[in-house]
Structures are given as C-alpha cells and as structure tokens.
Amino acid sequence: MVEPNDNIGNDTMADDGNPAYGFAENNNTMRKRSTDSIPIGLKIGSTRTVLVMPNYEGSLDIVRTLTCVAKYRDLFTGKLATKFGDEAAEEYADSVYFMFRAGLPQDDDSVKLAAQFIEYLVYKYNIPENSYVTLAHPAVENDRGRKNLKEIISGMSIGRAGRQAWSEAFCGAIPAFDGLDAIKKTFMSVNMGSTTLEMSVFRNGEPVHTVTLGTISGNIVDRKIRLGVQNETQGIVNIDLNTARKYKEEFANFIDYKPVYDSVHIHDKGQYGFKIEKSIMKPVEEYVNNVVEAIMENFFPQLAQDHYQTYKRVLSEPIILTGGMACIPGLKERIQQLLSDELEQKVTVISSDRPDLAPAIGAYRISEYTLQYRE
Numbered sequence: 479m480v481e482p483n484d485n486i487g488n489d490t491m492a493d494d495g496n497p498a499y500g501f502a503e504n505n506n507t508m509r510k511r512s513t514d515s516i517p518i519g520l521k522i523g524s525t526r527t528v529l530v531m532p533n534y535e536g537s538l539d540i541v542r543t544l545t546c547v548a549k550y551r552d553l554f555t556g557k558l559a560t561k562f563g564d565e566a567a568e569e570y571a572d573s574v575y576f577m578f579r580a581g582l583p584q585d586d587d588s589v590k591l592a593a594q595f596i597e598y599l600v601y602k603y604n605i606p607e608n609s610y611v612t613l614a615h616p617a618v619e620n621d622r623g624r625k626n627l628k629e630i631i632s633g634m635s636i637g638r639a640g641r642q643a644w645s646e647a648f649c650g651a652i653p654a655f656d657g658l659d660a661i662k663k664t665f666m667s668v669n670m671g672s673t674t675l676e677m678s679v680f681r682n683g684e685p686v687h688t689v690t691l692g693t694i695s696g697n698i699v700d701r702k703i704r705l706g707v708q709n710e711t712q713g714i715v716n717i718d719l720n721t722a723r724k725y726k727e728e729f730a731n732f733i734d735y736k737p738v739y740d741s742v743h744i745h746d747k748g749q750y751g752f753k754i755e756k757s758i759m760k761p762v763e764e765y766v767n768n769v770v771e772a773i774m775e776n777f778f779p780q781l782a783q784d785h786y787q788t789y790k791r792v793l794s795e796p797i798i799l800t801g802g803m804a805c806i807p808g809l810k811e812r813i814q815q816l817l818s819d820e821l822e823q824k825v826t827v828i829s830s831d832r833p834d835l836a837p838a839i840g841a842y843r844i845s846e847y848t849l850q851y852r853e
C-alpha cells in the first residue's frame with residue numbers, strides 16, 4: 479500500500495550537486511540501465527507533465543508533454559480509441575481534454591484517464607518497473623482528491639522499489655536549495671502554474687499553511703494577451719490561445735522587452751505585418767501585481783495570525799518561486815522589489831534555473847536520495 483507521503487524523515491540528506499540534464503523527446507535514449515532500481519521524478523501538472531530519469535551518460539533525461547487525452551473513433555475497428563500528450567493536442571485541438579485542469583481528478587472517469595495517461599508515459603518512455611517513483615502533484619484540496627491520488631499511485635505499474643507523492647510547490651523548491659536541504663527548512667514556496675497560483679509554507683517538509691487561487695494563472699494571462707493583440711491591431715489580427723501562450727513564453731521579459739513584429743495572411747488584404755507593443759507585458763505586469771497582492775492579502779495575514787513565529791521566519795529566509803510563469807526573465811527580481819516595498823523590509827526571492835522543470839527535478843532528487851539512503 480502506498481501512502482502519499484508527508485515526510486520522509488529528518489536524516490542527513492545526500493548532497494547530490496546539480497546534475498546536468500538533456501532533453502529527450504522519444505524513448506531512444508531511455509532503456510533499462512541495470513538491475514538496480516532507477517530513481518524517477520514525475521510531475522503531473524494541469525497543463526504539462528515532466529518526467530525525469532537518469533540516462534547512460536550519467537546525466538538526466540527530461541521529457542515534457544501536455545497532460546491531455548483525446549478520444550476518437552478508429553476507422554478500422556469502429557471502436558473508441560485514445561491518444562495522449564502533445565500528439566493528442568496537435569491532432570485533436572478542438573476536442574482534447576486536460577484531465578487535471580481542475581486540480582486532482584474528482585470523479586472515477588478522470589481517475590481512470592489519469593491512470594491510463596501514466597501508463598502511456600511508462601510505455602512511450604520505457605520507464606522501468608524496477609524504479610522508485612516520486613510524484614509531484616497539484617494541490618490536494620479535499621479528501622476525495624487525496625483518495626483519488628492514492629488510488630492513482632497505488633495502481634501504477636512502475637515504482638516497484640517504492641512510490642511517494644509530494645506537492646508540486648514543495649518539489650519545485652528543492653532545486654533552489656542545496657541537495658535536499660528543503661526538507662530541513664522552514665520556507666515559503668510560490669508555484670506559478672497555468673491554472674493556479676499556489677502559495678505554501680513548509681516546515682521540515684510538512685505544509686503549514688497553503689492557499690491556492692485559480693484567479694491568478696498563466697492561462698488568464700494568455701487570454702488577456704489574445705484580447706490585447708486584437709485591440710492593438712484594431713481588430714484585424716485574431717490569434718488563438720496557443721499563439722498567445724507562445725508569445726508570452728518567447729517574448730515576455732521584465733529586463734529587456736522589445737516590441738514583437740509578426741505577420742499574418744488576411745483575406746482581401748494579403749500579408750499583413752503588425753507590431754505588438756503593449757499586449758504582452760501589460761497582462762504579465764498585471765499578473766505579477768496580482769501575485770504580490772495575493773501574497774500580501776490572501777496569504778500573509780492568515781499565516782501571521784495562525785503561526786506568528788513561522789511568519790517571521792519565512793520573511794528572513796529566501797522565498798522560492800517555481801512553475802512555468804516564474805521562467806519570465808526579471809520576474810523574480812520584480813516580485814522581490816514589490817514585496818520588499820510592501821513589507822517595508824528587504825526580502826529575498828529566488829528560483830532555480832528552470833522553474834518549469836524544478837518540481838520534476840525535485841521529485842527525482844527525492845527518489846534518488848531515498849534509494850541511496852536505503853543502500
């Protein structure tokens with residue numbers, strides 16, 4: 479029986495340094511390596527799933543795919559068939575279903591889909607059964623979600639050597655510290671995802687206070703960018719949400735934003751060139767202001783009321799940013815500045831090099847440590 483774990487103990491942690499990693503889009507580089515158990519880190523986000531495992535060269539393979547499924551009718555068999563991941567999103571953009579969009583699955587069908595999705599990853603990327611799997615998951619809001627998470631984890635065909643689950647906000651903070659130091663510390667982590675903003679304080683690995691908001695998210699920024707481009711081009715250019723997300727990921731930048739030039743073919747007008755001056759950074763700036771407001775108004779007051787000493791401590795330690803939105807250049811400096819101004823004291827805000835991959839890398843480190851510790 480697998481317990482989604484709240485704590486893996488307070489023993490001395492191995493300092494595993496900062497391994498180099500490569501990206502793998504297929505299973506060519508991923509084969510069973512030896513008879514030893516393989517440590518695996520798996521982050522299943524509402525939008526993106528990230529898988530981390532070691533390769534032959536002694537570095538890490540990292541796979542990113544969309545957390546989605548599409549059902550279609552197979553013309554030969556006449557039966558309903560299923561496609562997952564990027565492939566599903568590309569071929570069935572109109573009907574693709576993101577099974578974790580609203581957090582952890584709440585109904586039996588979504589639990590089944592989530593389990594099938596994991597088995598698809600196991601098959602496609604050849605994840606060995608003889609592995610130790612740590613799953614980084616979205617915030618668990620209620621008992622139903624907790625029960626479903628347990629069911630998904632215990633049903634996996636991988637993780638024969640062991641399995642555990644930790645929140646994404648916690649796993650994402652691990653690479654920002656040395657080794658597994660996060661497990662011995664009290665700190666605040668802000669996970670900036672596509673569907674939610676998750677703010678948590680952890681003490682020795684246990685969540686002390688957590689607030690999750692669906693009103694501040696990467697997806698909302700994308701929607702505003704789409705509307706902005708329409709307005710900035712006097713209604714001539716209509717981009718879809720996927721393009722808006724790509725503009726944000728490629729061009730949003732607090733340090734050095736340059737206007738974006740693009741062109742589309744428009745019926746009657748031919749090729750139409752346009753310039754985007756404000757429509758990317760305005761929503762991103764609003765997002766950052768909303769994040770700071772949420773920390774100041776929705777998070778700190780309750781934390782200070784319930785755990786005053788912890789609140790004081792959190793302000794003297796670095797605050798960690800994780801999740802894809804934290805990749806925007808200059809965003810953490812901006813949040814640090816705004817928070818310091820609001821609090822009238824200097825706070826430090828840090829993140830790892832790749833905050834979007836950090837939860838999966840952190841999960842991988844937990845697996846790796848657990849295996850080493852057992853030996």
Ligand SMILES: Nc1ncnc2c1ncn2[C@@H]1O[C@H](COP(=O)(O)OP(=O)(O)OP(=O)(O)O)[C@@H](O)[C@H]1O
Pocket residue numbers: 522523524525526527616669670671672673674695696697723726727728730800801802803804805806834
């Ligand atoms: N380089 C980047 N620059 C800007 N935004 C990025 C970048 N990479 C990812 N994002 C954005 O981050 C968000 C995805 O973050 P992440 O992968 O942490 O979310 P998730 O875990 O799938 O979702 P959630 O945490 O809501 O469950 C999306 O809005 C995406 O566009």
Ligand SMILES: [Mg+2]
Pocket residue numbers: 523524616646669671672801
């Ligand atoms: Mg996430």
